[in-house]
Amino acid sequence: MRRLVVIGLLLCLFVGAAGAADQTIPAGYTLPAGVTIPTTTSGVVQSATQTQDLSASAAPTSATGQLQVTGIKLDPEVLMYGDTGTLTVDVVNTATHSISVQRGTVTGNGAITVNDKTYTAVGDIGPGAKMSFTFTIKAGAPDGIYYPEFSLQYPEGTSLRYPVPVKVDSTGLVLSVQSQPDAYNAGQKDPITVSVGNPRQNGVSGVVLSAAGPSITMSPATSFIGTLGSNSASTATLNITPVAPSNLTLQVQFTNGLNRHTQTLVVPVDFSESKTRADMVLSNIVIKQTNSTVDLTGDITNAGLTPAKAVVVTPGKNVTGIDPYQQYVVGSLQPDDFSSFELTFNAAGATSIPVIITYLDADGNQFSKTVSVTLAGTADTSSAPDNSFPVLWVGLLLLAVLVVGFVIYRSWKRG
Template sequence: MHSLRPCLLFLLLALMISAVPVSAEPPTVMVADYTISPAVLQPGDVGTITAIIRNTATTATVSEKTGLPGSGAFESSKSTDIGVNIESVQLDSKDVEVISGNYKRVGSIGPGQSIPITFLIRAPAKDGIYFPEIWIDVTGGQSVRQPVPVNVNTQIALLKKPALTAIKTVPEAIGPGDEVNARVVLRNDGQSRADQVTVIVNCSSPSITQKTPSTFHAGSLLRGENTSIDMVFLTDKNAPIGINRVCLTISYVNPDGTITSQDEVIGIHVRGRAKIGIASLSTDPVRIRKGDPVSLVIRLENTGTDNANSVKATIDLPFAGNKAAYVGKIEPDNDAPAVFSLQAGSPGTYTYTLTVQYEDDYGVQTREERLQMTVLDGDATGVVIAGLLVFLLCAGAAYWFLTRKKGPGNA
């Protein structure tokens, strides 16, 4: 009997000093975030889904009590971190094809930690919103099922915004120094109203200035609504030939308060016009006689605002020789000679036509001028005899006058 007392005392102390777990947070995971790239897939496109898997548990707490039951004496506690062992992560869908990314035996992640998991997918052939599920299986915990929306060519997730289209109307072409009337029609082709619509003329060619204000306020434009803005520009006579740019900046306020700006360009086509005239006319020799070789030089000048290209001159004199001359290009405020080599015909005054053909931005142009040329008689015998007769008459008259003045008495 006395030998059993030490054993009973030991068992009593063991019952009084016992460790009792009070609470423990079960290990769990969750899909903390996900990213789909691209955000909107086209039918049949390949994309990715990246999911962030996180351990939601922080710590598991175990409390140990020591002392007599019910006395509350000698109580202590300690905390122990518990990891989560992920057995598998996979993407399941009947519509979205999973090309790769189903994972087995991912491993353990500690409390509060996370890991990224990426799936390679192919979008279905039809438009729509699809919801493949991310399945996560953990050891000793509950499995997680998280649907992820995949947008295939729909605008459901897009913010409705206005979209302004600028339709610009200008003359087909103007000449340097002309006034330009331009009209800009703003049309809202978007899904919502555009507020505080403003159009600013912010750059132009040095040869083009605005006659109307440089800033226009159009107010608000509802969906499908349009408004017209008329502008007038001035050009100087030195405006370069070709397309001259006038820059516009269009800005408006979106429904969410953000400001959208877009740049537009008005192209003003400045086309010059060549104008050919006669600067001078000369012949060699100056006095033309029958049968003489004649060099006729007609200098053509361009008093217009564009190059005169492929200039060709012809005359219709009834003489033998070269009656066509190719001049080439004559730039504005320049001249060039058209040279004709002729053989003078019968004496007389001839009226002939000079025809000049050239090209400019407006096409092929033709200009005609009526001119005259006089051909003298080529035989000079009559002139010599007449001169000799005049000389003899003058000499005879002088002799008679001197003889009569002296008279017979002065002999």
């Protein structure tokens, strides 16, 4: 009997040890913190602390290769020396989980300086989300391409680094005179057409052309052009009226982004005789003079290259006009066109008279030309009454009397 009890106790101990060795945790069960379970590895019992759900794996948090720069925008696209611009960098999370970012910065390289703005607490960027980072930069170097570095720092110490190309080109707008008069004259209004070209790699806005100069009146003084695209040009016409020889300063103002710039061009305004304006020429002059009254007829021709408006012919000083032609209104004369005219005036004791021709150009500027016409030796008096006996007739009569007397004398002598 005693042997059977001992055998039973040994069997119970064996079964309990086997149950402890086969102990497992049901799926989905989470152990409380600090609870340990005995395990065996290569016959050695070990103790492990479990604080996570053993049925699921933790989500990855690494950002390497999963945040990507998808867009860069610089306003203006190309900076001029000293310009301030706005740089925007777009970043997209291509992962399926959120990525934490500590800070975002742009580091200048001396040529490009950056404002103090730094994203010091960016936070999480969700899966598929886009985040934009904006910085203010300034060009402080000669023309060229520079590469300030954009970077994002992650909590684990790694970072995303991306060089951003920034162009600096100080080329300005180009001013040129497209057309102007061949000569300037005091008080004469003339148009001047100016071309404004943009050879830059980016467009500019707010383009305004203006002109000024001492002793020069402008109408209009400014012309608004507006936006001017890259490699494009626009023209504007200004009217100038100089009082004396001077220098005309043409100025164009434009905006590159938020930066205002100015270009100038100086045009000399010198007085000289125009080679293309109308030129009045008198021809076929016929003078009929009765005592002190003179009737003058002739032709007037426009020998110039531009039309003449409101052409008027009048006798000059010290000459008194007489009706019906105290002055003669010709009207308009095109280049190479002509018209007849007639003047009647009193020129007692005068050997020559001035004939004044006045006319206007297309802009209303008045011009005057004086032509001297000689009276001495050209007078036609055939229509004037004359009671004197002609000397020629007297000579002929005397000759006839002598001939008749000689014939009678000869006949008497023969008889």
